[in-house]
Amino acid sequence: MSTFWIGTGWKMNKTVAETRRYIADLKARLPDEAGADCALFIIPPFTALAAAREAIGAAPVLLGAQNMHWAEAGAYTGEISASMLEEFRIDLVELGHSERREYFGETDATINLKVKAALRHGLRPLVCVGDSAEERAAGASAAAVVRQVRLAFAGLTRAEIGRSLVAYEPVWAIGESGMPATPDEAGAVHVALHDALKELGAPSVPVLYGGSVNLENAAALAAEPAIDGLFVGRAAWSAEGLVSLVSRAMAARKRLRPVPTEAITAG
Numbered sequence: 001m002s003t004f005w006i007g008t009g010w011k012m013n014k015t016v017a018e019t020r021r022y023i024a025d026l027k028a029r030l031p032d033e034a035g036a037d038c039a040l041f042i043i044p045p046f047t048a049l050a051a052a053r054e055a056i057g058a059a060p061v062l063l064g065a066q067n068m069h070w071a072e073a074g075a076y077t078g079e080i081s082a083s084m085l086e087e088f089r090i091d092l093v094e095l096g097h098s099e100r101r102e103y104f105g106e107t108d109a110t111i112n113l114k115v116k117a118a119l120r121h122g123l124r125p126l127v128c129v130g131d132s133a134e135e136r137a138a139g140a141s142a143a144a145v146v147r148q149v150r151l152a153f154a155g156l157t158r159a160e161i162g163r164s165l166v167a168y169e170p171v172w173a174i175g176e177s178g179m180p181a182t183p184d185e186a187g188a189v190h191v192a193l194h195d196a197l198k199e200l201g202a203p204s205v206p207v208l209y210g211g212s213v214n215l216e217n218a219a220a221l222a223a224e225p226a227i228d229g230l231f232v233g234r235a236a237w238s239a240e241g242l243v244s245l246v247s248r249a250m251a252a253r254k255r256l257r258p259v260p261t262e263a264i265t266a267g
């Protein structure tokens with residue numbers, strides 16, 4: 001079974017103390033699949049990265065950051081560089097979330113600079129792409145996100161793109177007012193993203209789905225063969241929530257496993 005990715009971005013939530021409690025709780029409930037069939041990750045705010053790294057210890061939980069600047073250093077008040085993130089030995093960095101595009105003026109061009117800087121520093125970019133409600137209504141979802149992926153990876157080699165992750169997060173599906181994509185709808189966009197990544201020479205880049213993932217829809221989304229992981233917000237902001245999602249998603253994923261020929265012939 002290929003690795004299935006399940007993780008949570010905490011957005012602007014959780015103090016250092018809350019982070020320590022979450023990780024202690026997560027370690028106490030750690031599912032057997034974590035680290036083996038399932039790459040489990042958490043993305044706390046910058047202020048909690050040091051505490052998170054210490055609290056995770058040797059547990060099979062990957063650590064990510066929510067953003068970074070593309071420059072090595074300089075007069076960029078309030079920004080965080082890749083070298084600063086390296087100090088926390090983070091495993092991945094989330095780039096291009098639609099909230100950053102909408103509220104902080106991120107563009108495909110600046111996301112491309114960030115992806116390049118992350119890879120220069122050996123950080124795995126988790127590139128978020130998403131279609132708007134208008135693009136969805138016009139039947140242009142796949143075209144919109146394929147364009148974003150092409151621009152995010154412009155100028156990169158196949159090998160560099162191959163070290164990345166992509167998250168499909170429909171803008172209309174995210175947050176309190178969002179409506180989750182149906183597994184069919186998400187699956188079709190994931191197929192288009194996989195095709196685009198194949199054309200870019202990086203067919204094995206995992207494509208995760210995010211946007212109102214919850215306990216009711218996690219299994220059906222995970223059962224879509226083109227969905228390689230779930231990127232969860234609210235439903236995983238408790239360790240119990242994250243672990244419950246892992247168990248539902250992984251059970252669904254295991255049912256996808258092809259039946260070995262010996263089992264069929266043995267009757």
Ligand SMILES: O=C(CO)[C@H](O)COP(=O)(O)O
Pocket residue numbers: 007008009010097169173174175176178210211212213231232233234235
């Ligand atoms: O970033 C997200 C996952 O961390 C995403 O925005 C989904 O949030 P949710 O709708 O609260 O699951």
